[in-house]
Amino acid sequence: MTTVSEPALRQATDGSGRPWPATAGGARPTPSHASTAPAQAEREDVYVEPGLTPLAAREANRRALTALLDVVGVAYFAVRGTSDHGTVIGVAEHDRERVLGALFRGLGQYPGHLSVIDPDALRAAKPVSSRDPRAWREVNSARIVQVSWYRTDPGRHLLLGHEYGCAIEFWQPQGTYLVAPRANRATWAVLANSANVLGAARLFSRFVSDWTDQHLAPALATRPEFLVNCADDIAFPVDAVYTWVDGNDPAWKQRKAQAKGEVYHAESASDARFISRDELRYSVRSLHLFAPWIRNIYIVTDDQVPEWLREDLPGLRIASHREIFRNPADLPTFNSHSIESQLHHIEGLAEHFLYFNDDMFMGRPVAPHAFFTPSGTARYFPSRNRIPQGPVAESDTPVDAACKNNRALLRERFGRVITQPMEHIPYALRRTAMEEAERDFPEAWARTSASRFRAMTDLSPTSSFALYYAALTGRAQPGSMPFTYLQLAVPDLADRLQRLLDGRDQDSFCLNDAFSTPEDIEAQQELLDGFLTSYFPTPSPYER
Template sequence: MVRKQVSLNNPEASAFVSTYRSLVPVGARRKIVRRLPSPLRTSVKRSLASADAVRSAVVVRALGGSRKGGRHTTEGRLRVVRVSGRHLRAMEVSGATAWAARARNLHLLVAVLEEAGIDYFCVRGTSAAVPCVAVPARLRPELEAALRLGSEDGAGYVGTVSPGQMRPGALTASWRGLRDQRVLRLAWYVCDPSGNLVFGRESGCDLEFWEERDGQLVAPRPNRVMTEVAVDAGRCWTEQKRFSPVPAPYATGHARTLPEFAAALPDDHLFPIDVVYTWVDDSDPVWSAGRDAFRRGLDGGRADGGSLHEQAANDSRFTSRDELKYSLRSIHQYAPWVRDIYLVTAGQVPAWLNTDFPGIRVVDHREIFADPYALPTFNSHAIESQLHHIKDLSEHFLYLNDDVFFGRPVQPGHFFHPNGLTKFFQSKALIPSGRASTEDLPVNAAGKNSRGLIAQHFGTVISQKMKHTPHALRRSILAEIEQVYDKAHRVTQHSRFRSPSDVPIASSLHHYYAYHSARATVGDIRYVYVDLADDLAERRLNNLLARRNFDTFCMNDTVTAADPEAQNRMVETFLEAYFPVLSPFETASGITAPRPAPRVAELGRAGS
């Protein structure tokens, strides 16, 4: 029911609309857009989505699935979902995540092989995102028979590693049609109860058939370690998380491999990576009273005693719609490699936060500010200048605002090189020319100040701002900046509100300083920024929800909305649909501590 409602409310998710966009050239579509008023276009899209939903319901009934009932197993409910216009069966699992679906597929494949007594070894494949298992090619008939049985529940599928249709794994014809393929993709499909999240081939596991030649097993494709091994080479055991990462509190069991595949590699990220958020509860009356008192000029508001720019402390800068809850869900869903999460606040704790779960800690401003007289502060630049003082924070960490989200599975390599160098993501937006002044937008003044410090120190002139993405930072570099730019750092720390004298230490200066000292590189990430005040914001959110094709995204507003309630409803509807699975950091999840391993196996075992 939930999935149907989402589809009707989001015309961008309609298969008919998607087909129209793929068949009609961009130029022709633009002509249609110019001739048809926006309300009419929206009405047509909704009609197409409605017809699509009716067609979907007919197919679901024909396949035997049901949104209210349907076939059950002892560990989940089998239901019909739609993937790229096709209707497939998936196991409905509460708490389904991308990493758990991937680890589950590896776990199930290994379990089938172990049960059937088939020789295998896990491989460090060419892609860190997809686990891989090798089997001697001579055992293919026995393997196919075992996997047909392991897919009898209907949720197991097999296909090629290149994009294409997955075939039911329980059918002999599916395997017969893939006999010429030496590498296959296996997946036992999983979905969450809302049906908005479906994890299939992208979260699958590769199966390689290694041919025997002159006493050697030869790989069908290159990998990261070796492509030949003696037939009688010894096997060893290692944790499955070596091949399919899961968060530290979770476990998935062990699997067989070769010693060479169990060893750490130079391109592995062996260092811990933490996440730091800065967060404020604008509904807290004590906090709000303090902010308003300083904003009225009781303390001048700024380190230089001047008046505030209208965007330095307007209400939209502090508005909270529980974005943090969903940003944490995005980490739990798409970044299982994160070690610890630190939430930096002004003595506030979200009412829904489960602080008992391992790996999350609330940090008060008073714990990290070098000068307690700089508090209270209402300036994110000032707070960011003190992040490296967090106790036990890892050397490498990501800094996020609560309006930044992971949109799909990401790897440590998106943000850090294996040797520890950081990556930063430049925006096409440019820093305005000239010196900082009271007339500048706070963000522009800060960028100008960063440019001045870099020019003075390195003799180059920076021009680009940064994208609103997670910022990859190093604790030692931030500490170095505090010493090298002592005066600017101290002034920023003591600015209670955003000021023309601020320096954006975490979001700009760190990146350019590290780059000039050979400790950072320019990175590339698929990212989108949605301005909530824009008239097209809802359409852009619908597109984002329908495609889920960005690594990270940011939703932001710098001005107070004309209709705050409508905007809040729009944001809440989008976030709940995009991140329907609760994270263990929420008290409402009912999870207060990790359960015994193997955790991912609890997501349901095919054929059991």
């Protein structure tokens, strides 16, 4: 009997070739993403995969399935499907018997899951274990069959199920063409006798860009009809920028103590604002897991480097304050508004970039379309709160004071009044818009840059001003996404973190801390350590 070799599925095993049953040795893995694996995963085979990411699971499923087809000599081509999570391959209808035979033999050796997809059905069929005879009942006449092998990380925190599988479409002959059984992103038909060509990985998922690791997202053999730039494609690069500080660094503490500046509000000087809880490590992990389309990551620091960080790999770079500040006299600074006013000076930064505080995280796979339109327009996310009326007052928080200053300048320049601050969602920014804003408001920009601590005269450059400036000049528009903002200084922190972990249904979330006392921090840290390692179990390549 012909079977697929063990190496073809080695990514789906624990190294021994044996699947890991989810009910043995620990808690059931938490499902990843909104459409979770079915409940029978508790009883069925789940394969342990070190270094697990959604993209790795997707690619491993595709490789396993195409390996089965290679063994029996069935020709196939990648299809530009409408789902970003899994992959789709097309085969000719006349190869159905060989395809189903290969599936039966392969899934007999390495059990997985099947579902028959009816494009006309109101509800998608649930996947069924390949061990169950019911899984095979309708495959002989199916237009589409999806195959997957469920995967978990060694700690059993993630469960990546059927949505990351590979679908086989049976394309019907019609004259000189093969016709698709359902709509895709490019075409209903391909020439039957055309040769395959290589297509860039980004053509087959919006979670992939030209800068994604080619081992996780290789070019695929496809048909020439799929090599088109569609109107909804995002082909421009998107970078990520973080600002980070280690408030426990003695040298940094000394610089802070020697700095001159008036601290006008208790929140401005709160030690909680400068504590490093290792959030940055896990936020970078969130990009590795859920936003592999990011081109470069820049971490802006005051000559500090996280001890866990590798600096010898492409794709991530430390950018010093000394590099980006145009006026060296403004340094050192301990004011996030000041630092944010200079981010667009990072050498090599893309026109389109996301700005993260280190307490912001991607919560599940998110496409760049959540932050930018295909034409390059940025999306911003207005808060349900409102900016207080009236001029800046001594009782204002630093956030409210900066919002009032933003409002006054933009009203004078554009005759429009901004009323809402922004949610704590990664800020989608245009580099040229920030450059123009700095030129249009040089005095206010320079004043913010020179404020060593948050001051009554600050703008909030990235979290509000630059976003509204881009909107008022035609380069940004409001958007929305599922997100959570969680203030750590709450009495029910453990329950809230557990709900976030169990749900995994937010595109992004922020774990903010501005008011914690030293007494709070130790207890919080234990909760955070458990939550972050469970939510983001897979290290990024940039960790030592």
